[in-house]
Amino acid sequence: MKTLYFRIVITFIGIAMVSSMLALLFSNSYYSAKLRDENEEQIWRVTNEIRSLYEQTPELDPAIFFTHIAGMGFQLYAVNDRMEGTFYGTPFRHTQLDPEQIRQVLAGQTYRGILVERHFLMVTGFFENSLRNSIGVPIQVQGKPFALFVRPNLEQQIGGVRVLMAFLLGLTFLFSILFIVIFSQYIVKPVKRLREATKRIIGGDFNIAMDVSRQDEIGELARDFTYMAQSLKQLDEMRQEFVGNVSHEIQSPLTSIQGFAQSILDKDTSEEEKERYLHVILDESKRLSSLSKQLLTLASLDKESHVVKRSVFRLDEQIRQILILTEWQWTEKEIAIELDLPEVTISADAQLLHQVWQNFITNSIKFCRRGDTLQIGIQLLEKDILVEFSDTGIGIPADELPQIFDRFYKADKARNRANTGSGLGLAIAQKIIALHHGRIDVQSDLGKGTSFKVRLPQI
Numbered sequence: 309m310k311t312l313y314f315r316i317v318i319t320f321i322g323i324a325m326v327s328s329m330l331a332l333l334f335s336n337s338y339y340s341a342k343l344r345d346e347n348e349e350q351i352w353r354v355t356n357e358i359r360s361l362y363e364q365t366p367e368l369d370p371a372i373f374f375t376h377i378a379g380m381g382f383q384l385y386a387v388n389d390r391m392e393g394t395f396y397g398t399p400f401r402h403t404q405l406d407p408e409q410i411r412q413v414l415a416g417q418t419y420r421g422i423l424v425e426r427h428f429l430m431v432t433g434f435f436e437n438s439l440r441n442s443i444g445v446p447i448q449v450q451g452k453p454f455a456l457f458v459r460p461n462l463e464q465q466i467g468g469v470r471v472l473m474a475f476l477l478g479l480t481f482l483f484s485i486l487f488i489v490i491f492s493q494y495i496v497k498p499v500k501r502l503r504e505a506t507k508r509i510i511g512g513d514f515n516i517a518m519d520v521s522r523q524d525e526i527g528e529l530a531r532d533f534t535y536m537a538q539s540l541k542q543l544d545e546m547r548q549e550f551v552g553n554v555s556h557e558i559q560s561p562l563t564s565i566q567g568f569a570q571s572i573l574d575k576d577t578s579e580e581e582k583e584r585y586l587h588v589i590l591d592e593s594k595r596l597s598s599l600s601k602q603l604l605t606l607a608s609l610d611k612e613s614h615v616v617k618r619s620v621f622r623l624d625e626q627i628r629q630i631l632i633l634t635e636w637q638w639t640e641k642e643i644a645i646e647l648d649l650p651e652v653t654i655s656a657d658a659q660l661l662h663q664v665w666q667n668f669i670t671n672s673i674k675f676c677r678r679g680d681t682l683q684i685g686i687q688l689l690e691k692d693i694l695v696e697f698s699d700t701g702i703g704i705p706a707d708e709l710p711q712i713f714d715r716f717y718k719a720d721k722a723r724n725r726a727n728t729g730s731g732l733g734l735a736i737a738q739k740i741i742a743l744h745h746g747r748i749d750v751q752s753d754l755g756k757g758t759s760f761k762v763r764l765p766q767i
Contacts, residue, residue, distance in 0.1 A: 316495060320488040324481065348422040348443075354382070355443040355458040363448065370449045371396075378461070385439060385457040386449070389414055398461050402438035405457075409444070413455035419444030422459075435462060498526045502533055514541035558599065561592035602732040605663070609739045616657045616743050623693070624649035624686060626658065630666050631684075637673045638682065648685035654693060654764065660740045667733040668697040668760050675758070676701040692746075693766055698759040704752040712750065713738045 358377055362368065371394075374384050378397025385400065387393040387410050413419050421440045442459040505516045514537050521527065568585040571577055577585070627649060631638075638645060672682045680700040687694040704712060713734050741748050745765055752758040 316492045317489055320492070321485055324484055324488075328481070344422070348420065351422065351443050351459060352420065354460075355445050355456070358382075358384075358458060359445050359447045359456060366448075366450070381461050383437075383442075383459050383461045385442070386447075387414070387455040387457075388449075389453050398463065400437060400439045400442075400459075402436075402440070405439045410455050413444040413446055413457075414453050416446050418446075419455075419457070437462070495526075498530065502529065505533065505537070509537055509540060512544075514538070514544065558596065561595050564592045565589050599732075602736060605736055606732065606739070609736065609743065616660070618655050619658055620653060620655050621658050623652045623654045623661075623695070626662060627665050627684060627686075627695075630662065630669055634666070634669055634673060637670070638676075641673065641676060641678050641680075643673060643676050643679070644681040646681060646683040648683075650686060650688070652686050652688065652693060654766075656744055656764065657740075660743070664737045664740050664762070665695075667737050668762075671733065672697055672699040672701060672758070675699070680757075688766075689763075691766060692763045695762040695764070696759060697762075698757065700757040703754040703756050703758055704750075705754050706752075709750060709752060713748075 362370070362373055365373075370386070374386060374394075374396040378384050383398055383400060384396040385393055385403075386396070391407065391410065409419055419442075421442055421444070424440070437459075439457060442457045444455055444457045447454050447456045508514075508516055516534065516537050568588050572582050572585050628647075631645065631647075669682070669684075676682060676699050682700075683696070683698040685696045685698075687696075714731075738748055741762060741764070746763050749761040749763070750758065751761075
């Protein structure tokens with residue numbers, strides 16, 4: 309398996325090699341477009357200066373003159389009319405040259421071999437130590453025609469610089485590879501830690517500590533990963549708590565059903581007691597049925613694919629219908645109902661909102677004392693529809709308000725289980741309103757009453 313460290317090292321080395329090749333290609337283009345002509349022109353002028361200087365002092369021994377010129381950093385090759393040639397200075401590495409070219413120079417023409425393209429990479433022609441890569445001019449030596457070929461002796465002129473540059477570039481490339489191999493470990497190290505942390509999370513250990521002090525992308529990834537681990541830990545705790553709460557809510561009515569069923573089977577139980585026990589079993593079975601329905605509703609609402617089935621309906625009429633359905637409950641407790649329900653049309657999921665309003669109304673009835681008041685009102689705001697349920701019931705303690713929308717949370721723990729319900733109603737209501745892109749605000753004073761305000765966008 310190719311590790312990330314191996315891939316990074318190979319990638320960086322590949323980048324260095326490709327960069328070197330691209331640099332060579334661009335350098336070749338620049339040399340071909342500009343430097344080659346300038347270099348050739350300089351050598352052409354030097355060659356003409358050598359010829360002019362000798363022709364002004366013809367009494368000098370040509371061998372001595374050309375030897376001194378070669379000593380100043382040039383390579384020379386002089387050919388007489390019998391095609392006999394002599395090298396002065398360092399000999400050319402490659403001496404092949406078309407004899408016809410030599411004859412043309414002897415006849416008075418010039419030879420400018422530096423401009424002849426012979427290489428795919430023209431820049432390498434600058435260093436080609438060959439006779440054909442030279443400047444040839446005719447010259448009179450002691451009254452006889454000669455062909456003089458000249459090129460710079462790069463080994464003598466810039467030999468030390470060439471070695472230094474080659475040494476510099478070679479060491480640069482080697483050190484680059486060395487530093488890539490070393491410092492790639494520091495890039496991969498945090499990734500390895502993330503991988504180890506991932507394995508720990510898979511194993512159920514969410515207590516991980518990452519280096520979040522870095523201010524780069526790795527640091528951001530570590531911070532996000534730490535936040536994800538904390539969220540997963542919280543989610544796992546919520547899941548365990550949820551399972552525990554569901555088990556507890558189911559176990560309680562089942563225990564009651566089993567106990568009273570056993571009592572009914574007892575021969576010493578009277579007919580009146582049997583009837584009372586059967587009513588208890590019926591109530592507990594209803595609680596189980598209601599709990600299962602609420603759990604199924606939550607599971608459906610939690611799905612990301614849950615679709616809100618919108619339709620246009622009268623919101624005020626929907627709330628009135630729920631009041632009619634619950635009339636026996638609020639009349640039994642002599643609760644006064646005050647309505648401010650103007651005609652309002654809304655586009656929403658009627659079935660889901662029906663659950664929300666029914667939950668708020670039944671909760672208000674449940675926690676109102678005899679003779680309390682329940683106020684229900686609708687207001688049309690600039691962009692929202694505000695639905696408010698206010699009662700003068702027992703209220704909710706301030707320290708418990710943040711938890712009332714948690715699943716299975718019951719603010720009034722002092723009441724008996726039959727009155728408090730399952731603790732899922734407000735969680736379902738909040739989820740439904742969130743699916744409609746709305747929100748719920750709650751205010752409560754202990755002993756004075758509670759107010760729920762639901763804001764829904766006007767769509």
